[in-house]
Amino acid sequence: MSYPNHIKDEAARINMNVDDEQFAAKMDEADTLKEFKGEFCFPKVKDCCISENGKTNDSDVIYLTGNSLGLQPKAIQSEMMNYLSDWRQFAVEGHHKGQHPWLTIDEEVQESLSKIVGCKPAECCPMNTLSVNIHMMMAKFYNPTPNRFKIVIEAGAFPSDLYIAESQVRHYGYNPATDLIKLTPPAGEYTLTTDYIKQTLATHGDSIALIMIGGVQFFTGQLFDIKEITAYGHSLGAIVGWDLAHAAGNVELSLHDWNVDFACWCSYKYLNSGPGCIGGLFVHERHTSDFQENNDRRLLGWFGNKLSNRFRKEMPFEAEVGALGFRCSNPSVADCTSLRTSLSITNRASIPKLRAKSLLLTSYLEHLLLTKLPSTHKVSIITPNDPAQRGAQISLNIGGKVEAAKLKNALLDAGVVCDVREPNVLRVAPAPLYVSFTDVKRFVDILVQSLQSTN
Ligand SMILES: Cc1ncc(COP(=O)(O)O)c(C=O)c1O
Incomplete structure (x- = not known):
């Protein structure tokens, strides 16, 4: 299957510029997978933050760590309760009885x-x-x-x-x-x-x-x-x-x-x-x-x-x-x-559709990283720039004086969950089931601020 895999091509196709203020919102509006986000449980910033700064922030985090641990689907809780109820009701006979023997x-x-x-x-x-x-x-x-x-x-x-x-x-x-x-x-x-x-x-x-x-x-x-x-x-x-x-x-x-x-x-x-x-x-x-x-x-x-x-x-x-x-x-x-x-x-979302969205989402992330990060911060992308040679994840080598671990904490305080792998790599994975184009845009803004505050 072939997809438009570069965000600039997609922007041109819908007569927009990728850097237009409204671009991310337009992409989200047209996203046929957008409803899936509502099927997942998002942690709150106040529960994930490190310092006191975020303790009163009741909004959902932007979750960019689906490459490590995916979010909890809301439907799992009731399915697990059904399983517990079958166990309670049937005990060993549950091997043969119930909706899912x-x-x-x-x-x-x-x-x-x-x-x-x-x-x-x-x-x-x-x-x-x-x-x-x-x-x-x-x-x-x-x-x-x-x-x-x-x-x-x-x-x-x-x-x-x-x-x-x-x-x-x-x-x-x-x-x-x-x-x-x-x-x-x-x-x-x-x-x-x-x-x-x-x-x-x-x-x-x-x-x-x-x-x-x-x-x-x-x-x-x-x-x-x-x-x-x-x-x-x-x-x-x-x-x-x-x-x-x-x-x-x-x-x-x-x-x-x-x-x-x-x-x-x-x-x-x-x-x-x-x-x-x-x-x-x-x-x-x-x-x-x-x-x-x-x-x-x-x-x-x-x-x-x-x-x-x-x-x-x-x-x-x-x-x-x-x-x-x-x-x-x-x-x-x-x-x-x-x-x-x-x-x-x-x-239900289907792998081909998820991959199609993922290619655009990650290409958008890459574009914003390449254009918005000040060159004074020695951050470089180590993931291949060919979309066919990567999945959702972009890995950033955090050079210069910034410690990736501190940067990760600053991001958490600002409501973004990413992870760090030693020595100094920040992994960012916009999983297409529950990450929007607007989330990616906000993330890059927050990253720029966090790089400044941790420098
Ligand atoms: C690439 C890769 N291989 C192996 C493992 C180990 O997985 P497990 O603990 O489920 O055996 C992981 C865990 O994150 C992984 O990312």
Whole structure:
């Protein structure tokens, strides 16, 4: 799908100038997704502020941290109450009774999840949490041999992913110092081009067993070319998996068509299902169709077994179809309830429409940052300026004398929630479900003032 992805083109299309005072309000008026904002709970400034200054401010914050933890959908509270009421009313019979029987509570969301990541419903399911799922996928897919034993990951990957990869390499008796290949941007740069990644992969060639990269980089906000990198990894004979924590619900994905081997994600960022909520898993159907207990490296538990055999250890393990066959434990009903509710909002809005709005919103943010921030403040954008190479998030390197942590607090006092990653990067993510063009405009005004006050 192609969209107008630059805010100046959009402004020209509606006969306006992007810097017109009324532009943001006009964009909000025309926004077909604007009603969704009302479906979320916004914290108040007085509850988020750091100093006494904001303590009497009863207005909603501008929330630009959906890349870390999404806002609470209002509908979740009553769905959770229904779940508690089913538990109270039916106790163990709730596995079979009530509007959402617990026995199939995770299967209920497979279809919704498949729309988020672009696959067949059977290829995905909610399960565990992200780091655990990556370990479980590596148990299945990291199959080192004397000639092919390396794992490739970004040097700047999320810490958990680095721990996982290092411990997996060690687990099989290899040495992370030599056998874990870390993709490091060229000196002075933050991002990795596809060509650069391919060159590094080519250098290690058929010694690579597995490649795992974050689809959208958590620090820089860079969106990688998942299709191209997956195809290139396959041409070298490697398995290619993706950590989609920052991509799920943020950008369009076609995991099945892109032939991705496996992917894992969390649901508490752009998917708004709540802190620590259940993660998601994709396994391409070509890896699940020929399960044989003696010839499959996946880790087994009772819930991956066919329902008919689940209590019968004397029977051979017959994996459930597709991703469900990777489950070990029974899923948390509270988590699946929350996830079902939040996914229904995302899918009502639809990923293509969210992405279309997000491209414009982030382009608007970028435009205002480039034009409104005084050059005396040494703030630079480290996210790629090509909209096709980023999601919602823009990461700002706060140079000069300003400390990003102090800046974050000043923003909180002024009613804006952003986050900071060491050493000095402010991450700003206008999630299109609940951030408006007017919010983005106000944010940049507040940022300019906050930079002045913290300098
Ligand atoms: C890119 C990335 N990978 C992994 C994780 C770890 O997630 P979890 O604690 O759900 O395992 C996070 C958490 O924010 C993340 O952003």
